[in-house]
Amino acid sequence: MQLERPQTRTYGQPEGLLHLEKHTAEAGATQRAPRSVSIPQNTGDRIFSLLTMGFAASVLAALGLMLGILFYQGWLSIHTNGFSFITGTTWAPAANLYGAAPSILGTLYTSALALILAGIVGVFVSIFLTEIAPLRIRFTLGLLVELLGAVPSIVYGLWAFLVLVPIVRQYIQPPLVDHFGNTPFFSGYPLGLGIFTATLILAVMILPTIAAISRDVIAAVPNQQREAMLALGATRWETTWKVIIPYARSGIIGALLLGLGRAVGETMAVTMVIGNNQSISPSLFGLSTTMPATIVNQFTEATGALYRSSLIEIALILMGVTVILNAAARLLVWSVTRKFKV
Amino acid sequence: MGEPVKADAVSAWYGKRLAIRDVTMSIEPNKVTAIIGPSGCGKSTFLRSINRMHEVIPGARVGGDIWVGTENVYGDGVDPVKIRAHIGMVFQRPNPFPTMSIYDNVAAGPRLSGSIKKRAQLDALVEESLRQSALWDEVKDRLKDPATGLSGGQQQRLCIARALAMKPGVILLDEPSSALDPIASFKIEELLNDLKGEYTVVIVTHNMQQAARIADFTAFMLAGSDFVGELVEKDATGQIFSNPRDKRTEDYISGRFG
Numbered sequence: 001m002q003l004e005r006p007q008t009r010t011y012g013q014p015e016g017l018l019h020l021e022k023h024t025a026e027a028g029a030t031q032r033a034p035r036s037v038s039i040p041q042n043t044g045d046r047i048f049s050l051l052t053m054g055f056a057a058s059v060l061a062a063l064g065l066m067l068g069i070l071f072y073q074g075w076l077s078i079h080t081n082g083f084s085f086i087t088g089t090t091w092a093p094a095a096n097l098y099g100a101a102p103s104i105l106g107t108l109y110t111s112a113l114a115l116i117l118a119g120i121v122g123v124f125v126s127i128f129l130t131e132i133a134p135l136r137i138r139f140t141l142g143l144l145v146e147l148l149g150a151v152p153s154i155v156y157g158l159w160a161f162l163v164l165v166p167i168v169r170q171y172i173q174p175p176l177v178d179h180f181g182n183t184p185f186f187s188g189y190p191l192g193l194g195i196f197t198a199t200l201i202l203a204v205m206i207l208p209t210i211a212a213i214s215r216d217v218i219a220a221v222p223n224q225q226r227e228a229m230l231a232l233g234a235t236r237w238e239t240t241w242k243v244i245i246p247y248a249r250s251g252i253i254g255a256l257l258l259g260l261g262r263a264v265g266e267t268m269a270v271t272m273v274i275g276n277n278q279s280i281s282p283s284l285f286g287l288s289t290t291m292p293a294t295i296v297n298q299f300t301e302a303t304g305a306l307y308r309s310s311l312i313e314i315a316l317i318l319m320g321v322t323v324i325l326n327a328a329a330r331l332l333v334w335s336v337t338r339k340f341k342v
Numbered sequence: 343m344g345e346p347v348k349a350d351a352v353s354a355w356y357g358k359r360l361a362i363r364d365v366t367m368s369i370e371p372n373k374v375t376a377i378i379g380p381s382g383c384g385k386s387t388f389l390r391s392i393n394r395m396h397e398v399i400p401g402a403r404v405g406g407d408i409w410v411g412t413e414n415v416y417g418d419g420v421d422p423v424k425i426r427a428h429i430g431m432v433f434q435r436p437n438p439f440p441t442m443s444i445y446d447n448v449a450a451g452p453r454l455s456g457s458i459k460k461r462a463q464l465d466a467l468v469e470e471s472l473r474q475s476a477l478w479d480e481v482k483d484r485l486k487d488p489a490t491g492l493s494g495g496q497q498q499r500l501c502i503a504r505a506l507a508m509k510p511g512v513i514l515l516d517e518p519s520s521a522l523d524p525i526a527s528f529k530i531e532e533l534l535n536d537l538k539g540e541y542t543v544v545i546v547t548h549n550m551q552q553a554a555r556i557a558d559f560t561a562f563m564l565a566g567s568d569f570v571g572e573l574v575e576k577d578a579t580g581q582i583f584s585n586p587r588d589k590r591t592e593d594y595i596s597g598r599f600g
Contacts, residue, residue: 134400135400222437224433224435224437225437225439226398227395227398227431227433227437228433228437228438228439228501228504229439229450230395230398230426231393231395231426231430231431231433231505232426232427232450232451232454232504232505232508233423233424233425233426233427233428233451233454233455233508234423234426234454235423238454242450243439243441246439246441246442247439247440247441249441339488340440340441340442340443340488340490341440341488341490342440342441
């Protein structure tokens with residue numbers, strides 16, 4: 001067999017070849033056939049496409065109806081209470097005073113804290129499940145995490161009330177108050193109820209969502225990425241934080257967002273432990289309320305038209321908050337992936 | 343300068359399955375050594391044993407010793423992280439880090455080791471590595487751009503630059519051009535010939551013509567009926583392709599199987 005070793009080497013490539021190489025790469029990246037949305041001629045396919053279109057439209061209709069009803073029924077409150085509904089801090093239906101600020105701030109406060117807590121723990125759990133744990137444990141623990149996400153919220157609420165509240169009251173709150181009681185964040189009577197406990201149970205409830213979805217997006221990071229970094233002499237820790245998490249970042253943000261969405265809308269478990277007190281409390285051990293908690297506690301006893309309408313306006317604001325959070329998260333994903341797309 | 347590699351009775355397992363058995367091979371410094379053989383003969387497994395990347399796969403392990411330079415890679419208390427930092431590796435598919443710029447991709451290794459503190463030194467190292475991988479002229483005006491904006495061939499040369507920035511004694515390449523078009527593939531081959539001046543180059547390829555073109559030495563591996571890969575022979579490339587000692591090598595290179 002003849003050796004095909006080229007004797008002379010050309011170092012500058014001809015322009016034509018370079019151009020070809022570039023061109024093929026670009027063509028591969030941009031070649032996407034436009035999808036047709038026209039109604040097909042075939043009768044069966046026609047019915048099929050109209051059917052799917054109809055169902056898709058029903059989603060829009062449901063959303064529109066929901067918004068419409070909330071606006072319609074909440075209009076009395078919007079009209080009467082005006083902007084002070086959002087800024088007002090006094091919620092006293094007996095005196096016809098409707099300030100929803102305690103509920104709104106309570107929701108934001110508990111959800112944000114729960115997100116921080118569950119976000120940190122959840123991402124570490126997902127890293128353990130994908131990068132560290134032996135294969136057998138991955139599967140079992142992964143199943144358990146998903147199971148945790150399927151527990152009904154009333155069960156979480158009962159558990160929080162019967163187990164978490166006494167623990168916080170006896171073992172967690174007293175030392176924290178003793179040491180940090182002079183700061184505004186840790187003052188309060190040791191009731192066990194309040195923002196701290198609500199945050200804890202919220203964090204436990206949204207943890208499975210965050211951990212399970214983060215695990216899936218981290219597991220989807222190509223193995224070549226891990227190997228490339230490990231082969232450079234990186235530790236597991238460095239590989240995880242410099243390559244894997246950045247690669248999965250938009251998916252992890254999505255997981256955090258879904259968790260936050262659940263925290264904002266969570267009703268029963270929070271109602272059972274937050275104390276349902278219409279006050280704004282910077283202290284973690286203060287009693288407070290959230291938007292869903294206010295609605296579920298007071299809707300059956302809302303006798304006056306304005307009272308009822310005010311609760312519906314809270315629901316409208318709750319919906320608005322989730323829409324804003326969604327938009328903000330999308331903006332965040334867009335801004336971090338704008339230049340370095342993955 | 344390139345370092346010699348000596349493998350002594352290297353066996354590798356995936357869980358309970360033995361993949362390669364008793365591979366003993368010495369690889370000359372500052373030469374290109376190609377490892378050829380049909381799919382499943384364990385050539386990639388052997389390559390990955392050299393820088394302890396084999397054991398990254400859960401359940402995988404290696405027996406035997408491999409000396410790189412004067413250090414036994416599998417010696418007691420040897421940290422695989424340090425071994426990998428000292429041996430460059432390039433993979434089958436270009437795998438630049440998509441969240442990093444071209445510059446940051448090349449700088450990723452030196453930043454890990456923390457050996458370079460000054461920005462100017464790092465700049466110089468990045469430029470040197472990109473020049474060595476024949477990519478500098480194509481990317482010097484867009485070092486801050488995402489690495490994924492490069493073509494496949496450019497990405498692979500970027501991955502070579504990334505490995506070179508660690509100043510390794512040995513560079514391992516696992517079928518580095520099998521995912522590339524012929525022109526990009528040709529550039530990689532040219533590059534490897536230049537690199538052997540400073541590094542020991544070991545390349546796994548299933549392309550015999552490629553081995554014939556670029557390698558000074560060629561090793562032929564083959565899995566027997568028990569599916570366990572073994573080294574059949576290693577010799578000067580001309581010898582292997584014109585006058586192999588083993589009948590199996592002759593059968594393989596003359597296209598009777600594989």
